[in-house]
Amino acid sequence: MIAKKIKSSKRRTEKPIQNYLDFLNSMTQQTPNVVRKERIDKNFNKFGEAINTLLVYPDLLSDIMTPKDSTFSMFFSQRMVLRAMSRSRQSFFTFTRGFSKSFLAFYSRYVATMLTPRHKSFVTAGTKGQAASIAQEKIVDDLWVRFPLLQNEMQKMRVAGQLRNAFVRGTDYAEFRFAHGGSFDVVGGTIRGFRRNSGIFEEVIQLEELFINEQAIPLLNKPREDIRGNVNHLEPHASKIYITTAGYQGTFAYRKQIETLCYSVIDPTRYAIMGGSYKLPVQHGLLQEETIRELISSTSYDRDSFEREFMSI
Template identity: 30%
Template sequence: MTSHNNFQNDNFKYSKSSSRSFDDPSFNSQVKVNDLKKNSFEDSFDKWLEFVQWARWFPDLFYDLIKPETGGMRLDLDQRLFLRCMSRFVSTYGVFPRGFGKTMLELMSIYHTCIFFPDITIAMSAQTKENAASISEEKHNEIMKWFPLMKNELAKAPSFTKDSVEVEFKSGATYSILANSQTSKGQRRRRLNVEESALLDNFLFKDALEPVVNVPRRTIGKLATINPYELNGMINYLTTSGYRGSDEFNRILNMLDEMADLKGKIVLGASWELPCHYGRGETRNQLLAKKNDPTTSATAFAMNYESRWVGATDGALVNITKLLNLRTIPKPELECPKDKRGNLEINEYILGVDVARSSAQSNNKTAIVVLKIIRNPKGLIRQIQLVNIIEPPNGLNFKEQSIIVKRLFYKYGGNQDLSKSRVKAIVVDGNVIGKGLIDRLLEDVTDTDTNEELGCFDTINTDQKPDHEKAVKIIYDLTATGINDEIIRTFIDYVETEKLKLLKINDEIKKTSVHGDDSLVEEERARLHTQYLIDEVSNLKLKKTKNSITVEQVQKKIDKDRYSALAYALYYIFLFLEKEAEEPNTYEDDDEIVYY
């Protein structure tokens, strides 16, 4: 298979006159007459050329050709179409569900290109190099297993490390990986495949990734020319779906227009039903059970399996791309951290609680957010970090919910002495049902698990009486009636100014279950609930009335509890904790001023 690479030599010429003559003084008369026959390669040049053209145009049939007689990988019709599009269009955007096998097909397409385009360099980019390296090694091993002849095309054993990949082919081509980040800026490859492109923002793409393929491949002959018919600068995008209104959603809309105008681009998509029809991935019954499971996020299922872009397109609450860019916090805080001496760090926390009470898992749930305030030396709030989100189990009565809230108060450095307390306020939704939780928070209570006394709290802004007068004034009873538009504007402002920061979300965080060490489980839950928060916000759109604004859900079955808890806490911070920078006093005291 490697010999056909010589066809890329643009200086190759063949004619009958190229045969050596018997009159040539250097001719060895001992050579047999049979050796005077034209070289078999030269004799079959036209056939080899036709084979290369055929193999480049039909990558699926090329894989059929090298598949072993027994075993090997059987390509389904949809997979064949996908492979052909990756070889024939200057840009392919594929939106496919989990279990489709898109990453395997992507690497098969890359390896096919490396064989038939000498000296080409191709990269796959993912959210992190670690993720790209992991999936590359796994899919490489599968290709070598299903198509053993591919091993003959490798120049040497491939290199796979934690954050790098290098696969060299006998054609001189090289496959490597990049990250969807600024670290890829300045890199150069001839073609690029972007994994999980729905998570990209356009600024990063334009600044760091798009320029990667600016330099086209040159042929390997003496002339080293650029083939005008080659798909130089190819960028392919592969992903599960994301949010409407995001940069990638708009990119797909633009590519659909370019596809209609025959500009060499194509958009492909499918739901879980297509791979399920061919027997790939989970069965129909398993997927339908997952869809109907009340613990499964409707948004996550729509994106992961139905390939539907979710959220509001017109009148969205916030720019979803900007919201996604707020995910910068590397790790959740499950409690107030301690310094080297074992003392609690000097932090400020605000707890926000949106209250619900229902035994049905499909109904609204109570949500608790933990916000950490970061100030600059002048005391101005620089960041508001959402370091944890907790969702108590449904069906708990108000007493049980109050115990959870009080436990969190002490975990984050809460103290009966407010001057020493790291928690500055607990903002509770006091509308109707929330009054029940506030009543319980004002009562003395014993922790049912540890038998510790959790005490009682008092409200900051109401005349309600706690069980005893020494209760810490920490509860802010927030009644949204009449101020809902102010709460919404405050939320929008903190997103737009990028003061609000969210937890980073792992690539596979859309899963709905976690296992392992308790602290790791809690961390993954915090990340999972951050994903759900983004789902909730993306599902909200602004609704304007004559005198105010409100939000409404695009899909009613998607809750907004986490958003509400966050919005209430942010509103409290805006009202009471924001302060203007103190201007330096440029004047001396009056008695020290000297008049001339």
């Protein structure tokens, strides 16, 4: 996954975040790992400003959470993609293997669900089993390893007096429950009547048009309400994140990409479309240039296949 050696002293943080860090460091807590009601009441506006900032700059939260002994840091292009995912009502991303598009999508929904009370997000893939495996791989085996603090936001369950994992996982399902009532889960099969606030369409080129249009997207019909039943119109409701490698013209994924492109021209603040070739992962050391040369010079070289997998065409 994405990693880059940097010196912690050179890591730059936006001013609002630095103010928040100074505020946290200046406070003393009587109970470790607990934010007390009195502390929240006294600094309510500062907490609100920090949360609002991190919702639109989730990459900065990753800088804050990264352990001191870790060399992990997102690249500039990945930060731009992550911010677009977090701010858009609908976004479409076509990138080659190695760019970590799935990691960024899962991280964006995890942070959005974590910082937004009772927010419910989902992921869907070619099959429920595939989506469940991806969910565990990206969250349990990746996000929680890189950012151990994220586990603290999960609602752990007690079964027969024993504390169990903060998620439910089966062969074809997975659900992660947050302490504030929100959740992130896998959807597929019969899902009519359920409601979600945002979703990831993993490898949309493999998904069926009928399922997406008639079952998955209708999950997002109702906007999220706050504790008083009000709707925040500044919040990107029904956020849809489409991620994929390149496919063929005339397919549902292609039409959805063109649709998102048109929306982004009309309203660039709410819609986004981005893509990239093998040059990005090669530039950042995630893919060897020699590998590309070998593929191109191979006797079994298929230009169409190469353009789809490595050129995003």
